[in-house]
Amino acid sequence: MPNYRLTLCYDGTRYNGWQRQGNTSDTIQEKVEAALSAILAQPVELAGSGRTDAGVHARAQVASFRAKTKLTPEEILSALRGALPGDIGAISLTEAAPRFHARLNCRRKTYVYRIWNSDAPDVFQRRYRLREPRPLDEAAMRAAAAVLCGEHDFTSFCANRRLKKSAVRRVDAIEILRDGDELRLVFTGNGFLYHMVRILTGTLLEVGLHERAPEEMADILEAKDRSRAGKTAPAKGLILHSVEY
Amino acid sequence: MPNYRLTLCYDGTRYNGWQRQGNTSDTIQEKVEAALSAILAQPVELAGSGRTDAGVHARAQVASFRAKTKLTPEEILSALRGALPGDIGAISLTEAAPRFHARLNCRRKTYVYRIWNSDAPDVFQRRYRLREPRPLDEAAMRAAAAVLCGEHDFTSFCANRRLKKSAVRRVDAIEILRDGDELRLVFTGNGFLYHMVRILTGTLLEVGLHERAPEEMADILEAKDRSRAGKTAPAKGLILHSVEY
Numbered sequence: 118m119p120n121y122r123l124t125l126c127y128d129g130t131r132y133n134g135w136q137r138q139g140n141t142s143d144t145i146q147e148k149v150e151a152a153l154s155a156i157l158a159q160p161v162e163l164a165g166s167g168r169t170d171a172g173v174h175a176r177a178q179v180a181s182f183r184a185k186t187k188l189t190p191e192e193i194l195s196a197l198r199g200a201l202p203g204d205i206g207a208i209s210l211t212e213a214a215p216r217f218h219a220r221l222n223c224r225r226k227t228y229v230y231r232i233w234n235s236d237a238p239d240v241f242q243r244r245y246r247l248r249e250p251r252p253l254d255e256a257a258m259r260a261a262a263a264v265l266c267g268e269h270d271f272t273s274f275c276a277n278r279r280l281k282k283s284a285v286r287r288v289d290a291i292e293i294l295r296d297g298d299e300l301r302l303v304f305t306g307n308g309f310l311y312h313m314v315r316i317l318t319g320t321l322l323e324v325g326l327h328e329r330a331p332e333e334m335a336d337i338l339e340a341k342d343r344s345r346a347g348k349t350a351p352a353k354g355l356i357l358h359s360v361e362y
Numbered sequence: 363m364p365n366y367r368l369t370l371c372y373d374g375t376r377y378n379g380w381q382r383q384g385n386t387s388d389t390i391q392e393k394v395e396a397a398l399s400a401i402l403a404q405p406v407e408l409a410g411s412g413r414t415d416a417g418v419h420a421r422a423q424v425a426s427f428r429a430k431t432k433l434t435p436e437e438i439l440s441a442l443r444g445a446l447p448g449d450i451g452a453i454s455l456t457e458a459a460p461r462f463h464a465r466l467n468c469r470r471k472t473y474v475y476r477i478w479n480s481d482a483p484d485v486f487q488r489r490y491r492l493r494e495p496r497p498l499d500e501a502a503m504r505a506a507a508a509v510l511c512g513e514h515d516f517t518s519f520c521a522n523r524r525l526k527k528s529a530v531r532r533v534d535a536i537e538i539l540r541d542g543d544e545l546r547l548v549f550t551g552n553g554f555l556y557h558m559v560r561i562l563t564g565t566l567l568e569v570g571l572h573e574r575a576p577e578e579m580a581d582i583l584e585a586k587d588r589s590r591a592g593k594t595a596p597a598k599g600l601i602l603h604s605v606e607y
Contacts, residue, residue: 126485174486198481206483238443238451240371241419241490 118183121190122213123163123197125149125178128204130244130353134171135178145169145205149180152200156193157184166219166226166360170312172352174245176229177208179360181219217362225289225361228304230318230354235298246299247354253300253325255293260331261324262291262302265317265338272341274320276312276349284310284341291317303358312349320347363428366435367458368408368442370394370423373449375489375598379416380423390414390450394425397445401438402429411464411471411605415557417597419490421474422453424605426464462607470534470606472550475563475599480543491544492599498545498570500538505576506569507536507547510562510583517586519565521557521594529555529586536562548603557594565592 127145137146146163153161163180186193194210201207233239236250268287275284288306295301302321304314320337323329329347337345372390382391391408398406408425431438439455446452478484481495510533517529533551540546547566549559565582568574574592582590 126483128485128488195481198483201483203488204485206485208483236443238371238446238453240373240449240451243373243448245486 118185120213123180123210124208126206129174135169156196157186164219166223173355175357177359179219227358228314229356229358230302232300234300258321258325261334264334269338273337273346274313274316275310315350318350323347363430365458368425368455369453371451372420374419380414401441402431409464411468418600420602422604424464472603473559474601474603475547477545479545503566503570506579509579514583518582518591519558519561520555560595563595568592
Protein backbone atom coordinates (compact mmCIF):
# COMPACT_ATOMS: atom_id res chain seq x y z
CA MET A 118 0.00 0.00 0.00
CA PRO A 119 1.29 3.48 -0.80
CA ASN A 120 2.74 5.39 2.11
CA TYR A 121 2.00 9.08 2.76
CA ARG A 122 3.59 11.90 4.71
CA LEU A 123 1.24 14.53 6.12
CA THR A 124 2.29 17.82 7.75
CA LEU A 125 -0.24 19.40 10.10
CA CYS A 126 -0.55 22.53 12.20
CA TYR A 127 -2.99 22.93 15.06
CA ASP A 128 -4.20 25.16 17.83
CA GLY A 129 -4.28 22.64 20.67
CA THR A 130 -6.41 24.78 23.00
CA ARG A 131 -9.58 22.70 22.86
CA TYR A 132 -8.02 19.26 22.36
CA ASN A 133 -6.94 16.57 24.74
CA GLY A 134 -3.58 16.31 23.00
CA TRP A 135 -2.43 14.53 19.85
CA GLN A 136 -2.89 10.90 20.79
CA ARG A 137 -6.05 8.87 20.23
CA GLN A 138 -7.59 7.70 23.50
CA GLY A 139 -10.13 4.92 23.29
CA ASN A 140 -13.51 6.06 22.13
CA THR A 141 -13.25 9.80 22.70
CA SER A 142 -13.05 12.23 19.81
CA ASP A 143 -11.34 15.19 21.39
CA THR A 144 -7.80 14.44 20.24
CA ILE A 145 -6.16 15.76 17.12
CA GLN A 146 -5.18 12.30 15.87
CA GLU A 147 -8.82 11.17 16.00
CA LYS A 148 -10.08 14.26 14.17
CA VAL A 149 -7.58 13.78 11.33
CA GLU A 150 -8.02 10.01 11.17
CA ALA A 151 -11.81 10.40 10.98
CA ALA A 152 -11.50 12.92 8.14
CA LEU A 153 -8.99 10.80 6.18
CA SER A 154 -10.99 7.59 6.73
CA ALA A 155 -14.10 9.27 5.29
CA ILE A 156 -12.21 10.75 2.31
CA LEU A 157 -10.39 7.51 1.49
CA ALA A 158 -13.32 5.21 2.38
CA GLN A 159 -11.11 2.95 4.48
CA PRO A 160 -9.86 2.96 8.07
CA VAL A 161 -6.76 5.17 8.25
CA GLU A 162 -4.32 5.00 11.13
CA LEU A 163 -1.84 7.83 11.60
CA ALA A 164 1.65 7.49 13.06
CA GLY A 165 2.55 10.91 14.44
CA SER A 166 6.17 12.00 15.03
CA GLY A 167 5.21 11.93 18.69
CA ARG A 168 2.48 12.99 21.10
CA THR A 169 1.78 16.53 22.07
CA ASP A 170 0.09 17.13 25.44
CA ALA A 171 -3.39 18.52 25.95
CA GLY A 172 -3.35 22.21 25.08
CA VAL A 173 -0.01 22.13 23.23
CA HIS A 174 0.09 23.52 19.68
CA ALA A 175 1.93 22.50 16.52
CA ARG A 176 3.29 24.62 13.71
CA ALA A 177 4.39 21.52 11.78
CA GLN A 178 3.59 18.10 13.21
CA VAL A 179 4.40 15.21 10.84
CA ALA A 180 2.41 11.98 10.53
CA SER A 181 2.58 9.02 8.17
CA PHE A 182 -0.14 6.62 7.04
CA ARG A 183 -0.79 3.91 4.44
CA ALA A 184 -3.81 3.81 2.16
CA LYS A 185 -4.85 2.46 -1.22
CA THR A 186 -6.67 5.04 -3.29
CA LYS A 187 -7.10 6.39 -6.81
CA LEU A 188 -7.02 9.95 -5.47
CA THR A 189 -3.85 11.96 -6.03
CA PRO A 190 -2.08 13.46 -2.98
CA GLU A 191 -3.30 16.90 -4.14
CA GLU A 192 -6.89 15.66 -4.17
CA ILE A 193 -6.58 14.10 -0.72
CA LEU A 194 -5.01 17.31 0.64
CA SER A 195 -7.74 19.47 -0.79
CA ALA A 196 -10.52 17.24 0.59
CA LEU A 197 -8.77 17.08 3.96
CA ARG A 198 -8.54 20.88 4.13
CA GLY A 199 -12.26 21.06 3.51
CA ALA A 200 -13.05 18.46 6.18
CA LEU A 201 -10.87 19.60 9.08
CA PRO A 202 -12.09 22.10 11.70
CA GLY A 203 -10.61 25.61 11.68
CA ASP A 204 -8.13 24.85 14.44
CA ILE A 205 -6.46 21.97 12.59
CA GLY A 206 -4.75 22.67 9.25
CA ALA A 207 -3.25 20.36 6.64
CA ILE A 208 -0.06 22.00 5.35
CA SER A 209 1.13 19.36 2.89
CA LEU A 210 0.57 15.75 1.84
CA THR A 211 3.03 13.83 -0.30
CA GLU A 212 3.73 10.22 -1.16
CA ALA A 213 6.58 8.98 1.03
CA ALA A 214 9.24 6.30 0.65
CA PRO A 215 7.76 2.84 1.35
CA ARG A 216 9.49 2.48 4.71
CA PHE A 217 9.03 6.05 5.97
CA HIS A 218 7.54 6.16 9.47
CA ALA A 219 6.94 9.54 11.12
CA ARG A 220 7.85 8.40 14.62
CA LEU A 221 10.55 5.79 14.02
CA ASN A 222 12.49 7.88 11.47
CA CYS A 223 12.38 11.14 13.40
CA ARG A 224 15.91 12.46 13.92
CA ARG A 225 15.35 15.76 15.67
CA LYS A 226 12.55 17.95 16.96
CA THR A 227 12.31 21.63 17.76
CA TYR A 228 9.86 22.97 20.33
CA VAL A 229 9.32 26.66 21.06
CA TYR A 230 8.00 27.98 24.37
CA ARG A 231 6.67 31.56 24.14
CA ILE A 232 6.53 33.91 27.12
CA TRP A 233 4.85 37.33 27.10
CA ASN A 234 7.20 39.15 29.46
CA SER A 235 5.23 42.32 30.08
CA ASP A 236 2.34 43.63 32.13
CA ALA A 237 0.78 45.08 28.98
CA PRO A 238 -2.24 43.16 27.68
CA ASP A 239 -1.73 40.22 25.33
CA VAL A 240 -5.20 39.90 23.85
CA PHE A 241 -4.54 38.45 20.39
CA GLN A 242 -1.82 35.91 21.27
CA ARG A 243 -3.14 34.99 24.72
CA ARG A 244 -3.82 31.38 23.73
CA TYR A 245 -0.25 30.85 22.58
CA ARG A 246 1.89 32.58 25.18
CA LEU A 247 2.47 32.31 28.91
CA ARG A 248 2.26 35.68 30.66
CA GLU A 249 5.12 36.47 33.05
CA PRO A 250 5.24 40.21 33.81
CA ARG A 251 8.20 40.05 36.24
CA PRO A 252 11.69 40.80 34.85
CA LEU A 253 13.61 37.72 33.73
CA ASP A 254 17.40 37.43 34.05
CA GLU A 255 18.20 36.11 30.59
CA ALA A 256 21.94 35.72 31.30
CA ALA A 257 21.16 33.41 34.24
CA MET A 258 18.67 31.48 32.08
CA ARG A 259 21.31 31.05 29.37
CA ALA A 260 23.87 29.82 31.91
CA ALA A 261 21.37 27.24 33.22
CA ALA A 262 20.37 26.23 29.69
CA ALA A 263 24.01 25.57 28.78
CA VAL A 264 24.28 22.99 31.59
CA LEU A 265 21.10 21.23 30.44
CA CYS A 266 22.28 20.84 26.84
CA GLY A 267 24.02 17.65 25.81
CA GLU A 268 23.26 14.00 26.46
CA HIS A 269 21.86 13.41 29.95
CA ASP A 270 19.48 11.22 31.89
CA PHE A 271 16.50 13.60 32.12
CA THR A 272 14.54 11.63 34.76
CA SER A 273 14.36 14.79 36.91
CA PHE A 274 12.62 16.56 34.02
CA CYS A 275 10.06 13.86 33.26
CA ALA A 276 6.53 13.63 34.68
CA ASN A 277 6.24 9.90 34.06
CA ARG A 278 7.06 8.25 37.39
CA ARG A 279 7.16 4.71 36.09
CA LEU A 280 9.47 5.20 33.15
CA LYS A 281 10.54 1.77 31.99
CA LYS A 282 12.74 2.80 29.07
CA SER A 283 15.87 4.90 29.17
CA ALA A 284 15.45 8.56 30.11
CA VAL A 285 18.67 9.48 28.31
CA ARG A 286 18.10 12.13 25.65
CA ARG A 287 20.35 14.49 23.73
CA VAL A 288 19.38 18.17 23.81
CA ASP A 289 21.32 19.89 21.04
CA ALA A 290 20.42 23.47 21.90
CA ILE A 291 18.28 25.62 24.16
CA GLU A 292 18.21 29.11 22.72
CA ILE A 293 16.76 32.04 24.66
CA LEU A 294 15.64 34.70 22.20
CA ARG A 295 14.05 38.06 22.91
CA ASP A 296 11.75 39.81 20.43
CA GLY A 297 10.47 42.96 22.13
CA ASP A 298 8.29 41.85 25.04
CA GLU A 299 8.29 38.22 23.92
CA LEU A 300 10.87 35.78 25.23
CA ARG A 301 11.17 32.56 23.25
CA LEU A 302 12.82 29.37 24.51
CA VAL A 303 13.80 27.17 21.56
CA PHE A 304 14.58 23.52 22.36
CA THR A 305 16.17 21.22 19.78
CA GLY A 306 16.95 17.59 20.52
CA ASN A 307 16.67 13.98 19.43
CA GLY A 308 13.68 13.32 21.66
CA PHE A 309 11.83 14.69 24.66
CA LEU A 310 10.25 12.80 27.56
CA TYR A 311 6.70 13.32 28.85
CA HIS A 312 6.38 16.99 29.96
CA MET A 313 10.16 17.42 29.56
CA VAL A 314 10.07 20.71 27.60
CA ARG A 315 7.51 22.17 30.01
CA ILE A 316 9.53 21.16 33.10
CA LEU A 317 12.74 22.51 31.53
CA THR A 318 10.86 25.76 30.81
CA GLY A 319 9.41 25.97 34.33
CA THR A 320 12.86 25.42 35.82
CA LEU A 321 14.51 28.00 33.54
CA LEU A 322 11.77 30.50 34.46
CA GLU A 323 12.58 29.99 38.14
CA VAL A 324 16.23 30.70 37.31
CA GLY A 325 15.17 33.83 35.41
CA LEU A 326 13.22 34.99 38.48
CA HIS A 327 16.23 34.29 40.77
CA GLU A 328 14.32 31.63 42.64
CA ARG A 329 17.07 29.16 41.68
CA ALA A 330 20.72 29.46 40.69
CA PRO A 331 22.05 28.19 37.34
CA GLU A 332 24.55 26.14 39.35
CA GLU A 333 21.72 23.91 40.62
CA MET A 334 21.12 22.40 37.18
CA ALA A 335 23.93 19.83 37.38
CA ASP A 336 22.65 18.60 40.76
CA ILE A 337 19.08 18.37 39.51
CA LEU A 338 20.16 16.23 36.55
CA GLU A 339 22.32 14.09 38.83
CA ALA A 340 19.51 13.51 41.35
CA LYS A 341 17.22 11.77 38.82
CA ASP A 342 14.30 12.99 40.93
CA ARG A 343 11.39 14.92 39.47
CA SER A 344 10.78 16.77 42.73
CA ARG A 345 14.16 18.52 42.42
CA ALA A 346 13.29 20.36 39.19
CA GLY A 347 10.92 23.33 38.79
CA LYS A 348 7.23 23.55 38.05
CA THR A 349 5.70 22.29 34.82
CA ALA A 350 5.05 25.38 32.66
CA PRO A 351 1.47 25.62 31.27
CA ALA A 352 0.75 23.84 27.98
CA LYS A 353 -0.56 26.88 26.12
CA GLY A 354 2.89 28.48 25.61
CA LEU A 355 4.32 25.38 23.93
CA ILE A 356 4.40 24.71 20.21
CA LEU A 357 5.94 21.81 18.30
CA HIS A 358 7.83 23.88 15.77
CA SER A 359 9.38 21.31 13.41
CA VAL A 360 10.41 17.70 12.99
CA GLU A 361 13.51 16.64 11.08
CA TYR A 362 14.07 13.35 9.27
CA MET B 363 -14.67 65.62 38.38
CA PRO B 364 -11.32 64.50 36.93
CA ASN B 365 -11.45 63.25 33.37
CA TYR B 366 -9.62 60.13 32.18
CA ARG B 367 -8.48 58.74 28.87
CA LEU B 368 -8.37 54.95 28.56
CA THR B 369 -6.87 52.97 25.67
CA LEU B 370 -8.16 49.43 25.21
CA CYS B 371 -7.51 46.46 22.94
CA TYR B 372 -9.92 43.59 22.49
CA ASP B 373 -10.60 40.38 20.66
CA GLY B 374 -14.22 41.02 19.63
CA THR B 375 -15.00 37.38 18.74
CA ARG B 376 -17.35 36.63 21.62
CA TYR B 377 -18.84 40.11 22.09
CA ASN B 378 -21.90 41.80 20.70
CA GLY B 379 -19.82 44.84 19.75
CA TRP B 380 -18.60 47.84 21.72
CA GLN B 381 -21.82 49.59 22.60
CA ARG B 382 -23.86 48.96 25.77
CA GLN B 383 -27.31 47.56 24.94
CA GLY B 384 -29.88 47.74 27.70
CA ASN B 385 -29.43 45.09 30.34
CA THR B 386 -27.20 42.62 28.52
CA SER B 387 -23.59 42.13 29.50
CA ASP B 388 -22.07 40.84 26.31
CA THR B 389 -20.66 44.10 25.00
CA ILE B 390 -17.17 45.43 25.59
CA GLN B 391 -18.39 48.76 26.95
CA GLU B 392 -20.44 46.98 29.63
CA LYS B 393 -17.53 44.72 30.66
CA VAL B 394 -15.19 47.69 31.09
CA GLU B 395 -17.79 49.90 32.76
CA ALA B 396 -18.64 47.14 35.25
CA ALA B 397 -14.96 46.66 36.11
CA LEU B 398 -14.29 50.41 36.49
CA SER B 399 -17.47 50.95 38.51
CA ALA B 400 -16.41 48.24 40.96
CA ILE B 401 -12.83 49.54 41.23
CA LEU B 402 -13.89 53.17 41.69
CA ALA B 403 -16.99 52.40 43.81
CA GLN B 404 -19.20 54.66 41.70
CA PRO B 405 -21.15 54.30 38.45
CA VAL B 406 -18.75 54.89 35.55
CA GLU B 407 -19.95 55.69 32.05
CA LEU B 408 -17.53 55.38 29.15
CA ALA B 409 -17.58 57.47 25.98
CA GLY B 410 -15.88 55.39 23.30
CA SER B 411 -14.35 56.95 20.18
CA GLY B 412 -17.11 55.13 18.34
CA ARG B 413 -18.85 51.77 18.16
CA THR B 414 -17.32 48.64 16.79
CA ASP B 415 -19.67 45.97 15.42
CA ALA B 416 -20.20 42.52 16.90
CA GLY B 417 -17.09 40.43 16.19
CA VAL B 418 -14.86 43.39 15.29
CA HIS B 419 -11.54 43.74 17.14
CA ALA B 420 -9.55 46.71 18.41
CA ARG B 421 -5.83 47.21 18.69
CA ALA B 422 -6.30 50.63 20.32
CA GLN B 423 -9.84 51.84 21.05
CA VAL B 424 -9.99 55.06 23.09
CA ALA B 425 -12.61 55.91 25.69
CA SER B 426 -13.03 58.75 28.17
CA PHE B 427 -14.80 58.86 31.52
CA ARG B 428 -15.15 61.04 34.61
CA ALA B 429 -14.70 59.83 38.17
CA LYS B 430 -13.74 61.14 41.56
CA THR B 431 -11.22 58.91 43.32
CA LYS B 432 -8.13 58.93 45.51
CA LEU B 433 -6.57 56.21 43.35
CA THR B 434 -3.80 57.24 40.95
CA PRO B 435 -4.22 56.44 37.24
CA GLU B 436 -1.51 53.76 37.66
CA GLU B 437 -3.49 52.14 40.47
CA ILE B 438 -6.73 52.21 38.46
CA LEU B 439 -4.93 50.73 35.44
CA SER B 440 -3.41 47.94 37.48
CA ALA B 441 -6.75 47.05 39.11
CA LEU B 442 -8.49 47.21 35.74
CA ARG B 443 -5.95 44.83 34.19
CA GLY B 444 -6.63 42.39 36.98
CA ALA B 445 -10.40 42.66 36.58
CA LEU B 446 -10.83 42.42 32.80
CA PRO B 447 -11.24 39.09 31.01
CA GLY B 448 -8.36 37.80 28.85
CA ASP B 449 -9.89 39.07 25.62
CA ILE B 450 -10.08 42.71 26.74
CA GLY B 451 -6.85 44.51 27.63
CA ALA B 452 -6.22 47.92 29.19
CA ILE B 453 -3.23 49.46 27.41
CA SER B 454 -3.01 52.81 29.19
CA LEU B 455 -4.96 55.14 31.47
CA THR B 456 -4.04 58.78 31.96
CA GLU B 457 -5.70 61.90 33.29
CA ALA B 458 -7.08 63.89 30.36
CA ALA B 459 -7.78 67.59 29.78
CA PRO B 460 -11.08 68.58 31.45
CA ARG B 461 -12.95 68.88 28.17
CA PHE B 462 -11.50 65.82 26.41
CA HIS B 463 -14.22 63.54 24.99
CA ALA B 464 -13.18 60.39 23.13
CA ARG B 465 -15.98 60.57 20.56
CA LEU B 466 -16.47 64.32 20.06
CA ASN B 467 -12.74 65.12 19.81
CA CYS B 468 -11.83 62.26 17.47
CA ARG B 469 -10.09 63.64 14.37
CA ARG B 470 -9.21 60.53 12.45
CA LYS B 471 -9.46 56.77 12.68
CA THR B 472 -7.58 53.93 11.06
CA TYR B 473 -9.13 50.53 10.48
CA VAL B 474 -7.30 47.50 9.10
CA TYR B 475 -9.01 44.64 7.30
CA ARG B 476 -6.87 41.49 7.12
CA ILE B 477 -7.27 38.85 4.40
CA TRP B 478 -5.49 35.48 4.36
CA ASN B 479 -5.04 35.10 0.61
CA SER B 480 -3.94 31.48 0.40
CA ASP B 481 -5.35 27.98 0.50
CA ALA B 482 -2.77 27.05 3.13
CA PRO B 483 -4.20 26.68 6.64
CA ASP B 484 -4.50 29.73 8.89
CA VAL B 485 -4.87 28.07 12.26
CA PHE B 486 -3.37 30.63 14.66
CA GLN B 487 -4.80 33.83 13.13
CA ARG B 488 -8.11 32.38 12.00
CA ARG B 489 -10.14 34.59 14.34
CA TYR B 490 -8.58 37.77 12.95
CA ARG B 491 -8.42 37.22 9.19
CA LEU B 492 -10.86 36.53 6.41
CA ARG B 493 -9.80 33.60 4.24
CA GLU B 494 -9.89 34.22 0.47
CA PRO B 495 -7.83 31.62 -1.40
CA ARG B 496 -8.55 32.93 -4.92
CA PRO B 497 -5.98 35.27 -6.52
CA LEU B 498 -6.70 38.97 -5.99
CA ASP B 499 -5.87 41.62 -8.59
CA GLU B 500 -4.23 44.19 -6.35
CA ALA B 501 -3.74 46.73 -9.14
CA ALA B 502 -7.49 46.73 -9.84
CA MET B 503 -8.20 47.01 -6.11
CA ARG B 504 -5.85 50.00 -5.85
CA ALA B 505 -7.50 51.68 -8.82
CA ALA B 506 -10.93 51.24 -7.22
CA ALA B 507 -9.64 52.40 -3.84
CA ALA B 508 -8.30 55.60 -5.39
CA VAL B 509 -11.81 56.52 -6.59
CA LEU B 510 -13.28 55.90 -3.13
CA CYS B 511 -10.80 58.16 -1.35
CA GLY B 512 -11.72 61.78 -0.74
CA GLU B 513 -14.89 63.44 0.56
CA HIS B 514 -18.03 61.69 -0.67
CA ASP B 515 -21.57 60.86 0.33
CA PHE B 516 -21.09 57.21 1.33
CA THR B 517 -24.80 56.27 1.49
CA SER B 518 -24.12 53.36 -0.90
CA PHE B 519 -21.59 52.00 1.60
CA CYS B 520 -23.77 52.27 4.69
CA ALA B 521 -26.00 49.55 6.14
CA ASN B 522 -28.23 52.01 8.01
CA ARG B 523 -31.27 52.55 5.80
CA ARG B 524 -32.76 55.37 7.82
CA LEU B 525 -29.74 57.56 8.11
CA LYS B 526 -30.93 60.91 9.36
CA LYS B 527 -27.62 62.72 9.52
CA SER B 528 -25.24 63.43 6.68
CA ALA B 529 -23.52 60.46 5.06
CA VAL B 530 -20.66 62.63 3.88
CA ARG B 531 -17.32 61.43 5.14
CA ARG B 532 -13.71 62.02 4.17
CA VAL B 533 -11.59 58.95 3.49
CA ASP B 534 -7.96 60.07 3.51
CA ALA B 535 -6.39 56.85 2.31
CA ILE B 536 -7.11 53.24 1.47
CA GLU B 537 -3.81 51.39 1.32
CA ILE B 538 -3.57 47.86 -0.02
CA LEU B 539 -0.51 46.19 1.49
CA ARG B 540 0.79 42.69 0.92
CA ASP B 541 2.86 40.81 3.50
CA GLY B 542 3.44 37.32 2.13
CA ASP B 543 0.07 35.58 1.97
CA GLU B 544 -1.65 38.31 3.96
CA LEU B 545 -3.34 41.22 2.21
CA ARG B 546 -4.12 44.18 4.44
CA LEU B 547 -6.58 46.97 3.56
CA VAL B 548 -5.81 50.05 5.65
CA PHE B 549 -8.56 52.69 5.83
CA THR B 550 -7.92 56.13 7.30
CA GLY B 551 -10.61 58.79 7.51
CA ASN B 552 -12.42 61.32 9.65
CA GLY B 553 -15.31 58.97 10.31
CA PHE B 554 -16.97 55.82 9.06
CA LEU B 555 -20.68 55.00 8.79
CA TYR B 556 -22.32 51.82 10.07
CA HIS B 557 -20.68 48.82 8.29
CA MET B 558 -18.89 51.25 5.94
CA VAL B 559 -15.40 49.71 6.20
CA ARG B 560 -16.81 46.21 5.77
CA ILE B 561 -18.88 47.19 2.70
CA LEU B 562 -15.88 49.01 1.19
CA THR B 563 -13.82 45.87 1.81
CA GLY B 564 -16.46 43.57 0.33
CA THR B 565 -16.68 45.76 -2.76
CA LEU B 566 -12.89 45.96 -3.17
CA LEU B 567 -12.69 42.17 -2.84
CA GLU B 568 -15.19 41.81 -5.69
CA VAL B 569 -12.98 44.11 -7.76
CA GLY B 570 -9.93 41.99 -6.84
CA LEU B 571 -11.82 38.88 -8.01
CA HIS B 572 -12.80 40.60 -11.31
CA GLU B 573 -16.47 40.42 -10.40
CA ARG B 574 -16.61 44.22 -10.73
CA ALA B 575 -14.56 46.83 -12.57
CA PRO B 576 -12.79 49.68 -10.74
CA GLU B 577 -14.69 52.04 -13.06
CA GLU B 578 -17.97 51.16 -11.32
CA MET B 579 -16.92 52.89 -8.08
CA ALA B 580 -17.88 56.40 -9.21
CA ASP B 581 -21.37 55.20 -10.24
CA ILE B 582 -21.86 53.35 -6.96
CA LEU B 583 -21.01 56.48 -4.96
CA GLU B 584 -23.27 58.57 -7.19
CA ALA B 585 -26.23 56.18 -6.85
CA LYS B 586 -26.50 56.62 -3.04
CA ASP B 587 -28.01 53.15 -2.97
CA ARG B 588 -26.68 50.38 -0.71
CA SER B 589 -27.79 47.67 -3.13
CA ARG B 590 -25.30 48.92 -5.72
CA ALA B 591 -22.20 48.21 -3.61
CA GLY B 592 -20.70 44.81 -2.79
CA LYS B 593 -21.26 42.41 0.06
CA THR B 594 -20.49 43.28 3.67
CA ALA B 595 -17.18 41.55 4.51
CA PRO B 596 -17.29 39.42 7.71
CA ALA B 597 -16.58 41.18 11.00
CA LYS B 598 -13.73 38.95 12.09
CA GLY B 599 -11.18 40.42 9.64
CA LEU B 600 -11.70 43.98 10.86
CA ILE B 601 -9.68 45.74 13.55
CA LEU B 602 -9.90 49.30 14.81
CA HIS B 603 -6.21 50.09 14.56
CA SER B 604 -5.90 53.59 16.01
CA VAL B 605 -7.76 56.79 16.85
CA GLU B 606 -6.21 60.25 16.45
CA TYR B 607 -7.08 63.36 18.45
